Amino acid sequence: MRVLVVNPNTTASMTTAIGACARAVAGPGVTVDAVSPVAGPVSIESHHDEVMAAPGVVARVLEGELDGYDGYVVACFGDPALLACREVARGPVVGIAEAAMRTAGYLGRSFSVVTTLARTIGHSRDIARSYGVDALCAGIHACEVPVVELETDPAARARVRDTCRRALAADGSEVLVLGCAGMADLADELSVELGVPVVDGVRAAVTTVEQLVRLGLRTSKVGELAPPPVKAYA
Numbered sequence: 001m002r003v004l005v006v007n008p009n010t011t012a013s014m015t016t017a018i019g020a021c022a023r024a025v026a027g028p029g030v031t032v033d034a035v036s037p038v039a040g041p042v043s044i045e046s047h048h049d050e051v052m053a054a055p056g057v058v059a060r061v062l063e064g065e066l067d068g069y070d071g072y073v074v075a076c077f078g079d080p081a082l083l084a085c086r087e088v089a090r091g092p093v094v095g096i097a098e099a100a101m102r103t104a105g106y107l108g109r110s111f112s113v114v115t116t117l118a119r120t121i122g123h124s125r126d127i128a129r130s131y132g133v134d135a136l137c138a139g140i141h142a143c144e145v146p147v148v149e150l151e152t153d154p155a156a157r158a159r160v161r162d163t164c165r166r167a168l169a170a171d172g173s174e175v176l177v178l179g180c181a182g183m184a185d186l187a188d189e190l191s192v193e194l195g196v197p198v199v200d201g202v203r204a205a206v207t208t209v210e211q212l213v214r215l216g217l218r219t220s221k222v223g224e225l226a227p228p229p230v231k232a233y234a
């Protein structure tokens with residue numbers, strides 16, 4: 001089984017870290033490759049960033065189709081271009097936000113999301129609604145650490161941890177969802193420190209793709225997610 005993990009931002013070090021995180025949970029016979037768009041924003045923290053990243057994400061999935069990948073992960077918490085990727089892919093395409101939120105739903109009555117900038121909270125709430133898990137999401141909180149600084153700022157980890165602690169207390173929730181692929185490597189230690197399950201969307205998404213492929217399930221091609229109509233581009 002071949003899984004392609006697409007990091008929608010163009011920060012190579014994050015792509016490498018995301019790939020390592022995904023490979024660590026991939027099952028026997030599963031190979032994971034991680035790529036970024038050829039061009040696009042170094043981080044995705046706004047609607048504008050998402051729109052500018054989307055074409056590059058879809059292009060990588062189109063390439064993956066030619067290369068014969070069995071499934072895909074969109075490894076950014078806004079799940080940018082997810083439905084467009086599903087239209088062009090035969091196999092399953094799973095976004096880290098959807099995977100993390102659905103996974104958290106198996107582990108407790110409610111979950112809190114800790115994300116990067118406060119300006120992304122509304123979009124996270126919107127996608128929770130679109131996935132039908134809004135009722136499980138007790139709150140969405142921002143640590144106000146820019147995505148790129150998750151890797152460069154030594155104080156970032158502590159800020160994420162403190163925001164997680166505050167979120168659990170404020171929301172009375174039982175599970176934490178990390179709202180950025182750049183936080184993926186913090187999940188295990190945060191879970192020990194905070195005493196609750198901490199869900200990282202990268203690992204949740206990779207294992208979800210693997211599960212779907214093992215079940216012989218693919219994206220439905222009757223209706224909304226059928227291949228897009230072929231058309232000229234001016």
Ligand SMILES: NC(=O)NC1=NC(=O)NC1=O
Binds near residue numbers: 180
């Ligand atoms: N909430 C977020 O900031 N998500 C993200 N931005 C990125 O560039 N990658 C993410 O996962």
